[in-house]
Amino acid sequence: MTNRDDALRNTTWFTSSHSNDQGGQCVQAARITGAMAIRDSKNPHGPAFIFTTPAWTHFINALTQN
Structure with missing residues (x-):
């Protein structure tokens, strides 16, 4: 099982x-x-929010629709 610390170890963050x-x-x-x-x-x-790729795509698409 992967936990949050494992998933984010050696991660490159950007602003x-x-x-x-x-x-x-x-x-x-x-x-x-x-x-x-x-x-x-x-x-x-x-804490960090971790979105699966499909969930992130859906989130961004929902934000950009008017």
Whole structure:
């Protein structure tokens, strides 16, 4: 079984292009095998949301539809 720590070990995080450059409200993401992980940059050792690739695609599509 894979737990959160195993899934995110040696993960390369990047800051969302939609985060501001004022140093406060940053969302970080990481591509992991078959999924996308999201976390708060102010709490890098805290919780992370992990979306499967289909769930992430559905989430992004839902956000971009008007």
